[in-house]
Structures are given as C-alpha cells and as structure tokens.
Amino acid sequence: MRIDLEARPSRSLALDIGAPIVALIAAILLGGLVVWLMGKSPTRAFSVYFIEPLLEGWSLQELAVKACPLVLIAIGLSFCFRANLWNIGAEGQFVIGGLVGGWLAIATHDGAYQSVIGGWWILPAMLVLGTLAGALYAMIPALLRVWLGVSEILTSLMLVYVAELILDYLSRGPLRDPKGFNFPQSVTFDDVAHLPYLAEGDRLHAGVILAVLAVLIAAFIFSRTLFGFEVRLVGDAPRAARFAGFSDRWLTIAVFAISGGLAGLAGICEVAGQIGQLQPTISPGYGFTAIIVAFLGRLSPFGILIAGLVLALTYIGGESAQVALKLPNDMTRAFQGLLLMCVLIADAATRYRIRFRLGALA
Amino acid sequence: MSRLNLKLALLSAIAFGMATGAMAAEKLKVGFVYVGPVGDFGYSYQHDQGRQAMQKALGDAVETTFLENVPEADSERSIEQLARSGHKLIFTTSFGFMEPTLKVAKKFPKINFEHATGYKRAANVATYSARFHEGRYVIGQIAGKMTKSNIIGYVASFPIPEVVSGINAFLLGAQSVNPNVKIKIVWANTWFDPGKEADATKALLAQGADIITQHTDSAAPLQEAEKAGKFGFGQASDMIRFAPKAQLTAIVDDWSGYYIERVKAELAGTWKSGDTWGGIGAHMVNLAPFTNMPDDLKKMAEQTEADIASGKLNPFKCPIMDQTGKPVDCKGGTALSDEQVLGMNWYVKGIDDSLPK
Numbered sequence: 001m002r003i004d005l006e007a008r009p010s011r012s013l014a015l016d017i018g019a020p021i022v023a024l025i026a027a028i029l030l031g032g033l034v035v036w037l038m039g040k041s042p043t044r045a046f047s048v049y050f051i052e053p054l055l056e057g058w059s060l061q062e063l064a065v066k067a068c069p070l071v072l073i074a075i076g077l078s079f080c081f082r083a084n085l086w087n088i089g090a091e092g093q094f095v096i097g098g099l100v101g102g103w104l105a106i107a108t109h110d111g112a113y114q115s116v117i118g119g120w121w122i123l124p125a126m127l128v129l130g131t132l133a134g135a136l137y138a139m140i141p142a143l144l145r146v147w148l149g150v151s152e153i154l155t156s157l158m159l160v161y162v163a164e165l166i167l168d169y170l171s172r173g174p175l176r177d178p179k180g181f182n183f184p185q186s187v188t189f190d191d192v193a194h195l196p197y198l199a200e201g202d203r204l205h206a207g208v209i210l211a212v213l214a215v216l217i218a219a220f221i222f223s224r225t226l227f228g229f230e231v232r233l234v235g236d237a238p239r240a241a242r243f244a245g246f247s248d249r250w251l252t253i254a255v256f257a258i259s260g261g262l263a264g265l266a267g268i269c270e271v272a273g274q275i276g277q278l279q280p281t282i283s284p285g286y287g288f289t290a291i292i293v294a295f296l297g298r299l300s301p302f303g304i305l306i307a308g309l310v311l312a313l314t315y316i317g318g319e320s321a322q323v324a325l326k327l328p329n330d331m332t333r334a335f336q337g338l339l340l341m342c343v344l345i346a347d348a349a350t351r352y353r354i355r356f357r358l359g360a361l362a
Numbered sequence: 363m364s365r366l367n368l369k370l371a372l373l374s375a376i377a378f379g380m381a382t383g384a385m386a387a388e389k390l391k392v393g394f395v396y397v398g399p400v401g402d403f404g405y406s407y408q409h410d411q412g413r414q415a416m417q418k419a420l421g422d423a424v425e426t427t428f429l430e431n432v433p434e435a436d437s438e439r440s441i442e443q444l445a446r447s448g449h450k451l452i453f454t455t456s457f458g459f460m461e462p463t464l465k466v467a468k469k470f471p472k473i474n475f476e477h478a479t480g481y482k483r484a485a486n487v488a489t490y491s492a493r494f495h496e497g498r499y500v501i502g503q504i505a506g507k508m509t510k511s512n513i514i515g516y517v518a519s520f521p522i523p524e525v526v527s528g529i530n531a532f533l534l535g536a537q538s539v540n541p542n543v544k545i546k547i548v549w550a551n552t553w554f555d556p557g558k559e560a561d562a563t564k565a566l567l568a569q570g571a572d573i574i575t576q577h578t579d580s581a582a583p584l585q586e587a588e589k590a591g592k593f594g595f596g597q598a599s600d601m602i603r604f605a606p607k608a609q610l611t612a613i614v615d616d617w618s619g620y621y622i623e624r625v626k627a628e629l630a631g632t633w634k635s636g637d638t639w640g641g642i643g644a645h646m647v648n649l650a651p652f653t654n655m656p657d658d659l660k661k662m663a664e665q666t667e668a669d670i671a672s673g674k675l676n677p678f679k680c681p682i683m684d685q686t687g688k689p690v691d692c693k694g695g696t697a698l699s700d701e702q703v704l705g706m707n708w709y710v711k712g713i714d715d716s717l718p719k
Contacts, residue, residue, distance in 0.1 A: 025473045099604045170453075172521060181701075182522070182705050183481070184520065184521075201469070202465075202469070203439075203442075274435075276461065276465075279458060280520070284433035303562075315602055316439070318441065319429060322430070323429065324428070324447070325441060328430070329430045
C-alpha cells in the first residue's frame with residue numbers, strides 16, 4: 001500500500017478558518033491525556049493553563065508583555081515568508097536591536113549628553129537605533145543572497161550566534177556596569193531611557209502599542225498596497241511576478257529590512273521595557289518562537305496577533321501549572337510542540353487529500 | 363493511590379475558594395526559582411535537594427513550590443507569579459535573577475526574598491552564596507598530585523568572579539603540591555549543555571589533559587573522563603553514580619542548612635535581610651568522599667579540608683602573584699579580602715589564558 005498526498009483543487013474559507021481551531025482543540029485533548037496519565041486532573045489543568053490567566057488584571061498584562069516581542073517579530077517574518085524568503089535569524093536581529101538601542105541608554109546614563117537639550121530624545125532615538133540596527137543586520141543575508149545567491153537560511157541562522165556572542169562579549173566587557181563587581185550586566189537604565197508603563201503594576205510597557213500598530217500597518221500593506229500584492233505574488237508565482245516587471249532583488253532587500261527592523265524594534269522594546277539593562281542574554285528564544293507564531297497565524301497579521309497571544313498564554317499558563325499543580329516545566333514545552341504539530345497536520349489536511357492506494361507500485 | 367487522591371482533594375479544595383482554609387493553621391508558602399532543570403544533577407538539582415530537606419525538616423509548617431528552567435531575561439513574571447500566589451518567602455537561585463528579584467520585592471514589601479550569588483540587597487531582599495573556591499583549592503591539590511602529564515583540563519562556564527576565583531583557587535592548590543602543573547581552560551559559555559561540555563572535554567583530553575575539572579553543571583565532562591580512562595571532579599553535586607571510576611571527589615553545594623535556618627526565621631518572625639557567604643566550615647560547601655586515589659593523598663585532602671574549615675588555611679593567603687608576576691595588593695591583610703574575591707577578574711600567575719576585558 002502506498003499513501004499519496006493529492007493537492008485539493010480549491011481551498012475553502014471554512015477549512016482555512018476551521019483547521020487551526022480543530023488543531024487547537026486536538027492539541028488540548030492530547031495535552032489533557034498526558035496530564036491525566038501523569039495522575040493530575042485534566043480539567044483542573046485546563047482551567048489553570050487557559051482560563052485563570054485570563055481572569056486577572058496582572059496576568060493579562062503579563063500576557064501582553066510576553067506576546068509583544070513575539071507579535072512584532074512574527075509580523076516582520078510574515079513579509080519574508082510570504083515572499084518565499086526564509087529569514088531564520090530574527091533572533092539575531094532582535095539581539096542586535098536590543099544591543100544597539102541599549103547602548104545609547106548606557107552612553108547617556110546618569111544625565112550624560114543631556115545638559116543642553118534634556119533627555120526627552122533618548123527613548124525615541126533608542127527605538128530608531130534598535131530598528132535600524134536590526135534592519136542593517138538583516139541586510140547581510142539579504143545582500144549575500146541577492147549578489148551571490150547564498151542561501152539566506154544558512155546565513156541568517158548563523159548570524160544569530162554571531163549576534164549572541166557580540167552581546168555576550170560587550171556585556172561582560174566594555175558595556176558592563178563599572179560598579180558591578182565585574183558581574184556581566186550593564187547599569188540599569190535611567191527613567192528617560194525606559195519605555196513608559198501603561199498600567200499600574202509596572203509591567204505593561206508602551207512597546208505593546210507598537211506591536212498593535214505593526215499588526216494594523218501590516219494588514220493595511222497586505223490588503224491595500226501594491227507592495228503587499230508584490231510580496232504575495234513573488235511568493236506564490238515568481239515567474240508571473242517577473243513578467244509583471246517586479247524586481248525580486250529589490251523585494252528581497254525590502255522584506256529583509258522590514259523583518260529585521262521589526263525584530264530589532266522588538267529587541268529594544270524588550271530591553272527598554274522589560275529588562276531595563278543589558279545582560280549576556282536578552283532573549284529566551286523569541287526570534288525562533290516567533291517563527292512558530294507566524295505559521296500558527298497563517299502569515300496573516302491578525303492571525304499572528306492571536307497566535308502570539310495564544311503562545312504567550314501557554315507560557316504563563318505553564319508557570320501557573322508549575323505553581324498550582326506542580327506540573328513539570330517540560331510539560332509546557334511538550335505542549336507547545338504538540339500545538340505546532342497539530343497545526344501543521346491540519347494545514348496539510350486542508351491543502352491535500354490523503355489517498356491510500358492498494359496494489360503494487362508502478 | 364490514596365496519596366494521589368488526597369493531593370487531588372487538596373488541590374480542588376484550593377481551587378474552590380479555599381473552603382478548607384480554616385482546616386489547619388496557615389502553612390507558610392515558600393517559593394524557589396531555578397535557572398536550570400531540577401534534573402540537571404548539578405546546581406539547580408542541589409538547590410532542589412535543599413528545598414526538599416527543608417520541607418522534610420519543617421514538615422507541615424511549610425508548603426514549597428518551585429519554578430524550574432526560568433530564563434534569566436524573562437524571570438520577573440515568574441517571580442511575581444510566586445509572590446501573587448501567596449508565597450511569603452521566595453528564593454531566587456541564580457545571579458541573573460538579581461534585578462527582577464529587586465523589582466518584584468519593591469512591589470511586594472511584605473514578602474521576603476533571598477537571592478543567591480548576587481550583591482544587591484534591600485530591606486526584604488537578602489543575599490546568600492557559598493565559598494565554592496574553598497572546595498576548588500582542595501580539588502586543585504588532588505589534581506596536582508594525581509596528574510602524570512602535568513596538564514589539567516578545565517571546562518569553565520562564564521568568566522564571572524565566582525568562576526575566575528574558582529580557577530585561581532584551583533591552580534593555587536595545584537601549585538602548592540606540584541610547581542610544574544599547567545591548566546588549559548575551555549570556555550563552554552553555558553551552565554548546562556551536556557553536548558557542548560562533552561565536546562570541550564574531548565578537546566582538552568586531546569591536548570594531553572589527564573585530569574578534567576569542570577565549572578559547568580552537567581555530568582558530561584566527568585563521563586567523558588571516565589570513557590577515556592582519566593579522572594575528574596563532580597560539580598555542585600556528588601556525581602559518583604555517573605563516573606564510578608573517574609570521580610576523585612566532588613564539590614557539593616549544600617543549601618539545606620541555610621534554607622532550614624532562613625525558613626525557621628521567617629516562621630518565627632525574626633527574618634532579617636543580610637548577606638551570608640559560608641564555606642566548608644559552615645557546611646555550605648562539602649566535598650564528596652575521596653575515591654579512586656591512594657590513601658596518603660586521601661589523608662592530605664582531608665587535612666586540607668579540615669584546615670580550611672577551621673580557618674587555619676585560606677586559599678587566597680598572601681602573597682599572591684598576578685598573571686604578570688606582580689604581587690597583588692593585599693591591603694594590609696594576610697589574605698585577599700572578601701570584596702577582592704567577590705569581584706575577581708584577574709588570573710594568578712601560571713594561567714595561560716586571558717580574560718575578556
């Protein structure tokens with residue numbers, strides 16, 4: 001017997017919307033089974049994981065804070081992925097953005113360079129620097145691809161490690177707090193270099209607004225602009241795009257700049273909004289998790305927003321489960337993996353029909 | 363099965379609005395935040411052993427919770443989650459949790475916090491650490507005697523003062539019995555990554571090292587030493603079961619005494635912020651049984667351990683030469699001060715490596 005995947009002739013909207021929902025339910029059921037096998041109550045776990053974090057003000061804030069970098073990066077990635085370009089290095093662009101933006105905060109620490117015009121300009125300048133740095137860092141794989149045809153998957157991925165080592169070196173060396181007993185941390189940022197908080201509790205920072213803005217702007221670009229059309233066309237039908245006169249070289253550079261810029265912005269938002277200083281690692285892997293978010297959200301801006309929130313929920317719910325149910329942390333990770341697998345399977349099922357054929361192979 | 367049911371019953375009782383709150387006198391909830399998995403059989407494992415010992419010693423008076431594998435850059439929420447779920451004393455056990463701990467502590471002035479290996483304190487934030495370098499001096503002596511190639515491999519994590527002072531103490535110990543000894547250092551740039559640690563060890567063995575020392579948390583370096591028929595030391599925890607033929611001894615972090623003492627103080631209402639830095643003498647640093655070595659060497663190691671415990675021997679007694687051979691300023695003392703050790707970012711003479719400046 002052999003199994004074939006046959007492309008479905010047309011895709012229905014109902015399937016497109018229904019598939020991720022079915023996938024989510026399947027993942028929850030499978031996760032519940034594992035919890036049950038571990039001797040805990042699946043209903044209680046479900047409530048701790050998915051319901052309780054949504055009932056309290058502070059955990060809702062945390063949800064937004066955690067989703068913020070994921071959404072910002074994933075929105076950028078959706079430009080690349082839609083154009084069939086594979087920027088796997090958002091993590092590196094995130095780190096470089098946080099580093100370069102954070103550098104300004106350290107350089108202006110304690111009122112330096114502020115005697116004449118004050119400190120109002122520091123935070124906006126940090127955001128701009130972070131975004132630019134991320135975009136420029138993404139230019140390396142983009143230009144290598146355009147000029148030399150080097151696979152952007154490899155170069156962007158390997159540049160992640162370069163970025164991490166640069167940050168590691170600088171936060172242990174030149175940028176470290178001179179009064180910090182040689183511990184690998186910078187000074188903590190002054191208030192003028194810190195993103196303002198939007199709510200009581202000092203967690204919900206203004207970066208969240210930028211994430212929502214990014215979603216809205218991306219939705220506008222994809223649905224209403226020629227550029228958005230071009231990105232989709234180059235991805236779906238590169239030959240047709242070339243006949244239409246679109247330059248895929250220029251487009252490669254543009255989508256990498258957008259994607260790197262948003263990852264850099266996410267980096268500086270995380271550093272200036274959440275961490276408040278530079279340290280050897282500033283990301284628990286947001287740049288990679290965002291790839292999952294982008295695909296969970298089916299590369300659509302609003303889908304990404306929802307997917308980012310769902311993934312953030314699994315992190316926060318996973319911690320609640322550790323506290324309330326004493327479930328191991330590995331459970332959270334296993335569940336995230338499960339979720340992605342279910343979505344990918346559902347995705348394949350909406351695009352392809354599975355055919356079982358009996359008999360000898362041709 | 364009945365225990366499981368009891369647990370479920372308790373959990374649902376908590377779930378349904380603390381209906382049984384009056385059942386027992388309120389338990390003190392104590393939280394722990396670990397940077398690694400409790401199954402690392404190294405640093406976080408040892409903190410968890412301390413938690414379990416404390417739970418056992420204080421029984422029904424306390425309830426403990428831990429969060430494992432918490433990334434340092436994203437730890438504020440995790441710490442706050444413990445603070446919000448009724449924990450009155452919270453131990454955050456890695457250096458990178460310092461600023462997040464202070465931020466959460468500011469928001470919850472009635473909750474007490476304890477941060478391991480940091481230096482910033484507040485009225486409700488105490489700090490604690492162990493003089494790991496004392497143990498390193500002892501294993502340095504053993505390595506100096508045991509080596510035949512006179513090359514010792516050192517798998518290090520990150521060049522922070524704790525690790526640098528460990529390297530220095532180790533070499534001073536080795537030099538005290540063997541002036542020809544050399545150490546080769548590989549920075550693995552991780553606390554816990556068995557694959558990387560094993561690769562680093564293989565590289566060191568290939569360069570002729572016959573003793574492996576590690577300041578990373580997995581048992582991988584020791585296991586590699588065992589495979590190659592060489593020797594090594596356990597880190598943070600007694601790792602003899604991973605390398606019965608290779609482990610000479612292990613530096614064992616023992617937090618149980620400290621945790622019991624601090625939780626007792628919290629229960630009695632006498633908890634105060636402060637800094638604790640205990641070593642072999644205070645039983646915060648222990649050495650696992652000396653194995654796989656001749657008896658006279660065992661005696662020497664036991665003597666050194668006892669001398670450090672009694673204060674007769676200080677691993678950083680003056681004079682100490684820095685890498686260039688210049689004597690280090692002891693500021694009038696007979697040994698380096700605690701501040702000098704806690705902020706150490708220079709090597710002693712004889713180390714062929716350079717630190718990132």
